[in-house]
Amino acid sequence: MKLPLSRIKYVGVFDLDAFLGAINGWFMKERYDVAETAHKYKVDDMEIVFDGMRQTNWYLKNLVKVQVKINGARDVEITKGPMVVKATHGRVAIWIVSSLDEPEWSKKYGGWDGRSTKGAKVNFYDFLQKIFSKYIYIYKIREYAKALDDSIRLELEPKIRQALAFETVIQHA
Secondary structure (H helix, E strand, O other): OEOOOEEEEEEEEEOHHHHHHHHHHHHHHOOOEEEEEEEEEOOOOEEEEEEEEEEOOOOOEEEEEEEEEEEEEEEEEEEEOOEEEEEEEEEEEEEEEEEEEOOOHHHHHOOOOOOOOOOOOOOHHHHHHHHHHHHHOHHHHHHHHHHHHHHHHHHHHHHHHHHHOHHHHHHHO
16 A cells, blocks of 8 residues: 655755754664665765664554755855854755555465466455455554554654754754
């Protein structure tokens, strides 16, 4: 079950380490297995993709993908009172895609009669999974989907926005 796409755009000065740390920190706090699956660095552009997975229960997995693109990145020094702080200036675009993944029973248990699925037109376990997901377990699936969506909208997005708000980062330094 795919959940709504979240987008954040920002242009200005930000602390790159605090920004990437906020994303990684959320994944760690929520106990996701996270991997940075893409790193593309050019002279002043970068793209980083975080893929997180967490087993929600015996049946569902939470999948969260955070894609970060930074264009026109350049190092700057900002003077705040007596402090000189190193920061990054650029255009940031963030996409957050989340979904609940259900197991594919036919791959786990085989085909209609428990044998290989090669050549099987109708798969009994897939049929059972569809019945189970659509009519029996749908309320629990919706509950987990709402919890995942709330976690992203109420925790991850504000952390990212706070990390991009450079004044907030400087106050904590």
